[in-house]
Amino acid sequence: xEAWRSEPFRPAAGLSSPHAQTIFARFxxxxxxxxxxxxxxxxxxxxxxxxxxxxxxxxxxxxxxxHGLEGSSSAxxxxxxxxxxxxxxxxxxALNFRSCGGEPNRLPRFYHSGEIxxxxxxxxxxxxxxxxxxLGVGFSLGGNVLLRHLQEEGESSxxxxxxxxxxxxxxxxxxxxxxxxxxxVSIYRSLFLRSLRSKALEKARCHPGSLDPDAIERARGxxxxxxxxxxxxxxxxxxRAYYEASSSGPRLAEIRRPTLCISAxxxxxxxxxxxxxxxxxxxxxxxxxxxxxxxxxxxxxxxxRFWAEAEALRxxxxxxxxxx
Numbered sequence: 050x051e052a053w054r055s056e057p058f059r060p061a062a063g064l065s066s067p068h069a070q071t072i073f074a075r076f077x078x079x080x081x082x083x084x085x086x087x088x089x090x091x092x093x094x095x096x097x098x099x100x101x102x103x104x105x106x107x108x109x110x111x112x113x114x115x116h117g118l119e120g121s122s123s124a125x126x127x128x129x130x131x132x133x134x135x136x137x138x139x140x141x142x143a144l145n146f147r148s149c150g151g152e153p154n155r156l157p158r159f160y161h162s163g164e165i166x167x168x169x170x171x172x173x174x175x176x177x178x179x180x181x182x183x184l185g186v187g188f189s190l191g192g193n194v195l196l197r198h199l200q201e202e203g204e205s206s207x208x209x210x211x212x213x214x215x216x217x218x219x220x221x222x223x224x225x226x227x228x229x230x231x232x233x234v235s236i237y238r239s240l241f242l243r244s245l246r247s248k249a250l251e252k253a254r255c256h257p258g259s260l261d262p263d264a265i266e267r268a269r270g271x272x273x274x275x276x277x278x279x280x281x282x283x284x285x286x287x288x289r290a291y292y293e294a295s296s297s298g299p300r301l302a303e304i305r306r307p308t309l310c311i312s313a314x315x316x317x318x319x320x321x322x323x324x325x326x327x328x329x330x331x332x333x334x335x336x337x338x339x340x341x342x343x344x345x346x347x348x349x350x351x352x353x354r355f356w357a358e359a360e361a362l363r364x365x366x367x368x369x370x371x372x373x
Contacts, residue, residue: 053309053333053364058356060339061346067315068233070344077346077353078125083135085143090174096158098167099150103131105140105179110369112141112184113171113208115191117215117343119244121149126214126343129358130186137366140179144171146191148248157252157259158282162190162220163295165198172207182209182372184365188343189318192216192310196297199304210307210368212361215316215343218298219323221272221289226320228270234317242274249278302328309333309364311357313340335360 064070085101092098101122105111114130116122122143134141145151146160146167160167175183185208187195192213199206217223227238246265253260264277275288285291301310314321314336327334337345340357348354 055335058337067317067341070341074344082128082131096156099145101143103141108180110139110181114143115187117189133362157256162193168198185211187213189215193297200300203305212309214311214357220292220296222323224271298325307368311335316342318342
């Protein structure tokens with residue numbers, strides 16, 4: 050595949066600030082999707098994954114789509130990728146991480162930024178559906194998970210190419226930025242914590258002894274929550290250890306598949322200081338001055354155009370074309 054050249058991103062008039070980009074995109078993206086089929090995959094550990102499947106042909110490309118923190122397959126950015134796949138005649142699977150599909154998962158554990166086992170399971174179930182190339186798109190936390198899969202699997206990954214948008218490359222730096230943030234950033238923090246805390250307290254109720262409910266209630270930031278919940282549930286001694294093991298930024302050079310990483314320098318949750326160098330000719334880093342977090346709203350307010358999703362699909366389409 051030739052060196053990637055991105056189309057320029059121009060924020061829609063009136064949406065130059067990072068928060069305007071982030072918030073407008075959240076509410077303006079269409080949730081309209083082509084007909085999907087919900088599948089429940091029973092897992093060997095006694096848990097399950099819910100996935101929404103866009104059927105495709107037996108020799109067409111298929112995309113695995115991964116959502117962000119406390120998102121789901123119904124997120125507008127996921128819907129945008131599914132519509133793009135449908136227009137191209139491709140298949141797609143929008144995976145819901147454990148606890149995110151509308152029903153609590155069965156086990157005490159759920160998901161985190163470095164959990165790649167469920168991605169491997171999704172790809173294992175995807176591979177028999179087509180002889181065509183498998184592709185991946187991840188947003189925010191899901192983008193970090195996608196990159197960690199590529200790093201750990203290397204040449205063994207069944208993916209042909211991938212795109213990751215608004216990735217928190219350094220989890221410690223990003224968690225601290227959210228925790229220290231004031232104004233609008235404090236609202237993001239409150240929304241994340243409200244959802245996460247509710248799920249964790251339900252885990253503590255259903256699985257006595259798995260978590261400390263008082264520690265969950267005391268958590269006033271992402272780092273405190275990860276110390277109280279994410280780390281102990283997933284075998285890490287602390288939030289710091291979890292961040293160090295799960296951050297994708299330091300290991301981009303290990304990726305062995307064509308990969309596009311799209312970030313904005315003004316992302317309110319991913320400081321520009323933690324954006325890494327590509328470190329590999331296979332990784333294309335696209336950093337725009339504006340765009341917010343999973344925003345990248347171009348066009349106009351009446352007719353917005355979501356540039357990052359369009360670029361991701363264009364990149365993946367080019368990678369598929371290079372096979373011909």
